[in-house]
Amino acid sequence: MVKVELKGVTKRFGDVIAAGDVSLQIEDGEFFTFLGPSGCGKTTTMRMIAGLEYPDEGGVFFDGEDVTNLPSFKRNTGMVFQNYALWPHMKVFENVAYGLRVRKVDGAEVEKRVDEALDLVHLGGLGDRFPSQLSGGQQQRVALARVMVINPSVLLLDEPLSNLDAKLRVEMREEIKDLQRKLGITTIYVTHDQEEAMAVSDRVAIQNHGVIRQVGTPSEIYSFPRDVFIATFIGRGAILEGAASLSDGRPRVDLGGFTVEGVDTVSAVGDGDRVACVMRPESFSVAEPGEPSNRLDGVVEWSSFIGPYREVKLNVGGTTLLVDVPPETETPVGGSLTVYIPVRMTIVLPWDEVK
Amino acid sequence: MGAKEIVRALRRELDAMTVIQLLIAYSILIVFLVIPLVLMVRAAFLYQGKFSFHWFIDILTSPEFISFSPRGGMLFEVRRGTMYIWGNDHGILLNSLIVAFSVTVLCSIIGVVAAMLMGRYRFPGKAVFRVLLLIPLLATPFVNAYVIGKLFSPRGGFINFLLVDTLNILPWRIDIDGLVGVILAQTLSFYPIVFLNVLASLNNIDPSVEEMAENLGAKGLRLFRTITFPLFRPGLAAGAIIVFIFSLEDLGAPVGFSGARGNPLARKLVSFQIFSSFAEALTGTFSPKIAALAVIILFLAVVGFLGVRRYVSRSRYTMLSKGGRWSPRLRTPSVMTRSLIIASLGFLVILASMPQIGTLLMATTNWATSGPVPTEGTTEYLATLTSNPDVSRAIVNSLIYSGAAVLIMVLVGSSVAYIVARRAIPGRSVLDILATIPVAVPGVALAVGYFFLFSSDFFRGSIIDPIVDPALLLIFAYSIRRLPFTVRSVSAGLSQVDKSLEESSLNLGANRPTTFFKIVLPLIIGHILGGAILSFVYSMSEVSTSVTLGALREDRVPITFFISQIVYGMAAVGSVSIGAALCMLLMAVQITAMAISNYVLKQKVAFLGV
Numbered sequence: 001m002v003k004v005e006l007k008g009v010t011k012r013f014g015d016v017i018a019a020g021d022v023s024l025q026i027e028d029g030e031f032f033t034f035l036g037p038s039g040c041g042k043t044t045t046m047r048m049i050a051g052l053e054y055p056d057e058g059g060v061f062f063d064g065e066d067v068t069n070l071p072s073f074k075r076n077t078g079m080v081f082q083n084y085a086l087w088p089h090m091k092v093f094e095n096v097a098y099g100l101r102v103r104k105v106d107g108a109e110v111e112k113r114v115d116e117a118l119d120l121v122h123l124g125g126l127g128d129r130f131p132s133q134l135s136g137g138q139q140q141r142v143a144l145a146r147v148m149v150i151n152p153s154v155l156l157l158d159e160p161l162s163n164l165d166a167k168l169r170v171e172m173r174e175e176i177k178d179l180q181r182k183l184g185i186t187t188i189y190v191t192h193d194q195e196e197a198m199a200v201s202d203r204v205a206i207q208n209h210g211v212i213r214q215v216g217t218p219s220e221i222y223s224f225p226r227d228v229f230i231a232t233f234i235g236r237g238a239i240l241e242g243a244a245s246l247s248d249g250r251p252r253v254d255l256g257g258f259t260v261e262g263v264d265t266v267s268a269v270g271d272g273d274r275v276a277c278v279m280r281p282e283s284f285s286v287a288e289p290g291e292p293s294n295r296l297d298g299v300v301e302w303s304s305f306i307g308p309y310r311e312v313k314l315n316v317g318g319t320t321l322l323v324d325v326p327p328e329t330e331t332p333v334g335g336s337l338t339v340y341i342p343v344r345m346t347i348v349l350p351w352d353e354v355k
Numbered sequence: 356m357g358a359k360e361i362v363r364a365l366r367r368e369l370d371a372m373t374v375i376q377l378l379i380a381y382s383i384l385i386v387f388l389v390i391p392l393v394l395m396v397r398a399a400f401l402y403q404g405k406f407s408f409h410w411f412i413d414i415l416t417s418p419e420f421i422s423f424s425p426r427g428g429m430l431f432e433v434r435r436g437t438m439y440i441w442g443n444d445h446g447i448l449l450n451s452l453i454v455a456f457s458v459t460v461l462c463s464i465i466g467v468v469a470a471m472l473m474g475r476y477r478f479p480g481k482a483v484f485r486v487l488l489l490i491p492l493l494a495t496p497f498v499n500a501y502v503i504g505k506l507f508s509p510r511g512g513f514i515n516f517l518l519v520d521t522l523n524i525l526p527w528r529i530d531i532d533g534l535v536g537v538i539l540a541q542t543l544s545f546y547p548i549v550f551l552n553v554l555a556s557l558n559n560i561d562p563s564v565e566e567m568a569e570n571l572g573a574k575g576l577r578l579f580r581t582i583t584f585p586l587f588r589p590g591l592a593a594g595a596i597i598v599f600i601f602s603l604e605d606l607g608a609p610v611g612f613s614g615a616r617g618n619p620l621a622r623k624l625v626s627f628q629i630f631s632s633f634a635e636a637l638t639g640t641f642s643p644k645i646a647a648l649a650v651i652i653l654f655l656a657v658v659g660f661l662g663v664r665r666y667v668s669r670s671r672y673t674m675l676s677k678g679g680r681w682s683p684r685l686r687t688p689s690v691m692t693r694s695l696i697i698a699s700l701g702f703l704v705i706l707a708s709m710p711q712i713g714t715l716l717m718a719t720t721n722w723a724t725s726g727p728v729p730t731e732g733t734t735e736y737l738a739t740l741t742s743n744p745d746v747s748r749a750i751v752n753s754l755i756y757s758g759a760a761v762l763i764m765v766l767v768g769s770s771v772a773y774i775v776a777r778r779a780i781p782g783r784s785v786l787d788i789l790a791t792i793p794v795a796v797p798g799v800a801l802a803v804g805y806f807f808l809f810s811s812d813f814f815r816g817s818i819i820d821p822i823v824d825p826a827l828l829l830i831f832a833y834s835i836r837r838l839p840f841t842v843r844s845v846s847a848g849l850s851q852v853d854k855s856l857e858e859s860s861l862n863l864g865a866n867r868p869t870t871f872f873k874i875v876l877p878l879i880i881g882h883i884l885g886g887a888i889l890s891f892v893y894s895m896s897e898v899s900t901s902v903t904l905g906a907l908r909e910d911r912v913p914i915t916f917f918i919s920q921i922v923y924g925m926a927a928v929g930s931v932s933i934g935a936a937l938c939m940l941l942m943a944v945q946i947t948a949m950a951i952s953n954y955v956l957k958q959k960v961a962f963l964g965v
Contacts, residue, residue: 052858054367069367072861079862085855089877098873099863150863 001186002063002153003028004049009058011044011210018044019055020210026188031180033189035197036207037233042190043082043158045207049188050156051075062153073102078147079156083163084139086131092118092142093127099150117149120179137168144176148183155180155187161196173200194234198222206230223345224265228352231278237322239276241351246271251348253277257317260294262346274351281311281324283345292343296321303331314339361781368780372868376770377780383767384789387831391804392653392796398807399647410647414448420648422446428533428620437509438527442534444623448651451625454538455602461542462598463591465703466549470587472700473550474557477685478693484700489551490708491544493945494896495938496915497922500540500611501931502713507531507539508616516727532612533620540608543707545601549594556590557583562684589667596663597794600656604797606630606898606919614922614931625652626899629799633806633903636822641806649800660795661788711942717935724930736936746933748910749917750940756826756913757894760833764890767834768841769883773875776849777857790842793835798899801832805904825904826911832900837890844886848879881956888956892948896941914941 004026011019018041026032034042047053048060051072059068067075078099086095096117100110118124121141131139140160147155157176161169177200180187191197197204198218205215206229214226225231231239242253251269252261255277262277269275288295298316309324312331323339331337369377402409414420425443432439445453469488473481495502506513509530518525531539560583568582604626612621622631625648632645688696716722718736720729739746771790775783793801805821805828814820821828852875860870876883898915905916912920914937921934 050858050862052862054364069363071367071866072858073864073866075862076864077862079859081855081859083853083855085853085859087856087860087874087878098860098865102863102865102869146859147863 001028001184004154004186004188005061005064006045006049007059007061009045009048009055009060011041011048011053011055013044017041017210019048021058022207022210022212023058024205024212024215026186029184029186031177031187031189031200031202033191033197033201033204034207035191035194035204038192040207041210042192042207044210046079046156046158046188046190049154050077050079052079076150076152077154077156078150078152079158080140080143080147080160082159084131084143086139086142086146088131090130091127092123092129092131092134095131095142096127096146096149099146103150113149114145117145120148121145121175136164137172140164140172144179148179153186155185157187157189159191160189161191162193169196176200206233208233224347225278225349226266228276228349231276231347231349235280237279237281238320239278240319240321242275242277244269244271244273244275244348250343251275253348255317255319257319258296260296260341260346261292261343262348263344264348266349268350269348276349276351278347278349279321279341280345281322282309284323284325284339284341286325286329286337286339288340289342293340294343294346295338295340297336297338300331300333300335300337303333312337364779365781368778370867372871373774373778373780376774377786380767380770380774380786380790383763383831383834384786387805388789388793388796388801388835391801391808393804394807394811395646395653395800395804396650398641398643399650401643410644411651413644414647414651418446420446420448422449430535433527436527438529440529440531440535441618441620442538444534444620447623447625447628448648450534450623451603451652452655454534454541454624455599457538458541458545458602459595459599461538462546462549463595465542465546466594467553467587467591469546469550469700469703470553470557472696474554475684475686476693476696477687478696480697484704487704487708488700489547490704490711492547493711493942494544495710495714495935495942496607496896496898497611497614497918498714498717498931498935498938499544499710500537500608501615501922501934502710502717503540503543504532504536504612504615506709506713507536511726513727532616532618534623536612536616536618537605537608537621537624540612540710541602541605543710544607545598546707548597548601549591552590552594552597553587554590556587560586565684589670592663593667596659599659600795600797603652603656604799604899606799606902610902610919611922614924625649626797626799629803630899630903633802633906636806636810636907641803641810646803646807649797649803652797653800656795656797657792660792664791714935714938714942717932718939723932723935736930736932737939739933740936740940743933746917746937749912749914750937752826752911753895753914756829756833757891759830760837760894761887761891763830763834764838764841765883765887768838768886768890769845769879771838772842772845772849773871776846777854791839793837794839796836798832798836798897799903801836802900802903805832805900821904821907823908824911825907828904829900829911829913832904833894833897836897836900837893840890840893841883841886844882844889845879848882849875852878885952885956888948888952892945895944 006022006024009019009022010017020041022045034045036042044053048055051067051070054069059066061067062075087098090098093114096114097110100113105113114127115124118127121144123138123141123145126134126138131142134142143160160176161172164172173196189197189200201218203215203217204221206213206221208229214221214230221230222235225234228239240255242255244251244253246269250261251264252259253275260277296314296316298314298321300312301315301320302313304311305327308327310327310329310331312323312325314321314323314337325331325339399410400406400408418426422445425445428443429439429441430443444450473485473488507529509515509528515528519528564586565578565582568578573581606626609621609624609627610630613619629645629649632642635642716729719734720732722729740750741747768790771786774780775787808814809819809828810822816823818824819827856874856878857870860874861867865873896915898919901913901915902919905912918934918937922931
């Protein structure tokens with residue numbers, strides 16, 4: 001198991017910047033996720049860790065050792081590809097045994113370790129099949145077994161679940177997380193699905209246009225997005241534009257029809273600045289909370305029963321907010337509704353046009 | 356990329372296997388393709404030891420080569436009850452251009468019509484036509500033109516026998532000969548190239564784009580002109596330029612036709628002039644004027660080829676279509692139209708397979724000497740293949756040359772295809788062009804180039820000097836000329852192997868050679884074998900270098916040289932029927948190879964394109 005470090009890694013494909021000065025440190029045994037929209041450079045960043053691409057600038061370090069120009073086959077990483085990349089001309093057993101065979105492990109040992117690896121992913125007894133005879137979920141497990149069998153120092157997972165159906169996706173991600181916890185292997189995961197990222201990761205890096213916008217635990221990123229892009233990309237709810245005025249160092253935001261008091265989590269808001277105000281739908285309550293909060297009176301525009309809660313579009317002074325209320329709340333369209341949001345959950349960020 | 360990055364990239368990419376592949380590919384391509392052609396060009400531009408356009412000016416100003424007023428010949432002239440269709444002699448160079456241009460236009464018309472009928476209509480017997488239309492692809496070098504010459508002869512030709520003597524539907528006998536004879540013979544053997552390219556384009560058109568145009572009100576000719584034609588135009592251009600180049604360098608038709616009829620007009624073509632000048636090459640000198648002539652057709656062919664290649668690669672519109680599988684639009688026309696389609700395709704098939712049918716008849720009956728129709732069958736000529744030592748030796752020679760050439764082609768071709776498809780090495784596009792361009796290099800030009808390099812003072816008297824022994828050079832000539840087939844086939848295989856299959860192997864600790872041999876090779880072996888078989892077949896029937904370089908030593912001649920000698924009436928072995936028997940053998944080899952490639956290896960036969 002190793003600690004992975006990227007120092008100022010930059011990779012360009014023509015005019016497109018796939019990785020822009022990426023610097024970060026992934027701890028030994030950590031489950032680390034690159035999350036971002038498609039084309040943001042997350043896969044390229046991972047491929048540079050695997051040695052399948054080489055950075056134009058900067059370096060990649062495993063436990064402090066410079067591996068920037070080391071070819072993939074000397075890095076001992078185990079990568080699971082998005083399309084699994086199982087070799088169609090080899091049976092499952094041979095697919096899994098491949099990494100051991102190129103390492104010249106002797107026959108009996110290969111047999112033992114391949115069987116263990118297949119058992120680990122619940123595929124015991126399927127070694128005789130060809131990949132084409134397996135279901136999507138089974139193919140995915142073979143891909144996983146194929147890299148686990150060589151005891152890689154880093155496990156690299158490139159959108160491993162994107163080809164599975166929704167139910168299997170949840171099942172597999174839990175299995176992957178379990179496996180990682182059990183083996184304590186440094187794992188790097190790439191996905192565009194925020195729920196998946198939140199569910200499995202110790203830490204998440206959000207990438208856009210090649211640049212890392214924020215690194216943090218899932219809850220940090222969810223509750224305290226560092227900029228408007230992240231606030232938009234993660235979670236639900238409206239991002240409202242307004243003008244800030246500072247009182248006692250606390251921002252008050254004029255949102256047109258009404259004003260709210262919020263917190264400046266990144267300490268970058270000045271008096272009179274254009275700002276974005278982030279209010280998550282689930283932060284609202286219909287009863288007044290026992291802490292400083294903003295009271296908003298509005299008219300119900302639209303309401304929809306989701307199950308655990310009721311989603312309401314609430315018009316407050318001409319601005320529409322998305323608000324979750326308890327499912328039993330009466331919310332007739334056109335009726336008035338009063339909701340509260342704690343000041344500490346009203347995030348104020350410098351305004352930024354999201355590209 | 357700065358110099359530092361290039362060096363770093365090279366250090367990473369150049370592992371031992373890649374270096375070996377690059378060395379093999381580049382050294383063979385440079386020694387057997389680039390240097391010979393460069394030396395030929397150099398010779399053409401040298402006059403009295405100095406750089407000069409002398410030979411080109413000589414050619415371009417001499418009426419022997421270019422004459423805008425006819426210097427003889429007849430075009431639709433009726434004399435004493437015979438309509439002579441020979442074509443006019445406008446000088447050797449202009450004749451070649453007129454012939455190549457006419458053949459290209461005729462093949463394009465026939466090919467497009469046949470492809471539209473096959474690609475857009477449903478009619479009975481279509482599956483049969485799909486096979487029959489490709490019969491002309493079975494090469495029967497020299498004999499095909501000989502058969503056409505014989506069929507259209509005013510004296511005892513079958514066509515006149517049928518239309519004039521038997522049915523009485525023509526007012527005069529017709530005599531097709533000379534340049535028109537060459538045009539006819541070439542058109543009938545080359546139209547499938549256009550047909551296949553256009554048909555492939557047609558099948559690639561997403562039917563919804565035509566349906567959309569119809570939905571917006573375009574119908575019939577307008578739909579064809581505004582949507583369908585522009586979409587298959589790249590396929591047409593690709594097929595047409597190949598036909599143009601093949602016609603320009605073809606020796607089969609001029610030699611075959613003049614062999615059948617003795618009319619010198621069929622010989623007034625650039626390819627024939629270069630061919631016949633090899634007779635004097637035995638003395639160890641070669642006319643720079645002939646080199647200049649070869650440079651001119653090389654230039655026309657290569658420029659045309661690269662131009663069309665560029666055009667085609669820029670206009671791959673069909674790739675815009677997203678998602679879904681489609682089946683091409685097929686209409687079921689009225690009974691009347693269907694009969695018309697069947698009748699016209701049937702006529703085309705009969706006309707176009709005349710050379711192959713004629714070859715069979717000549718090889719198995721007494722048709723060569725019996726007048727308009729054969730009177731009795733014989734196995735005498737087929738028996739010659741094994742009983743006549745000269746004939747058997749030619750067969751064995753061809754088998755050895757082609758077999759050795761295939762080994763070289765597989766080695767070079769798979770290296771080139773792999774490097775071009777997979778490795779980020781600066782200059783790989785040069786390799787790509789070098790491996791593709793042989794399609795556009797006239798064989799006679801290559802032969803002249805070989806003469807300038809390997810009969811030079813440097814190589815004089817060595818084993819590779821064609822005057823000493825042409826065998827090695829023939830092997831390399833076949834390798835270079837048929838290389839594009841192997842490269843194309845291997846590239847097609849590689850494009851079906853996702854890059855991630857290799858990357859996962861590298862990631863699991865296998866180096867590049869292990870990855871190549873354990874992962875890539877097993878996955879593309881079918882394509883490599885398919886390409887090898889195809890290249891073997893085309894090597895067996897190779898004409899241009901075989902009849903020029905092959906002529907230089909009697910015991911080293913390949914099959915095609917032997918056939919040319921028989922057909923041209925120079926061989927002492929006797930009847931042209933022996934040539935036909937050899938062509939029958941060639942056809943059998945071709946049919947077997949295609950069957951293996953289709954049914955055993957499940958490969959589509961890679962056809963000619965850019």
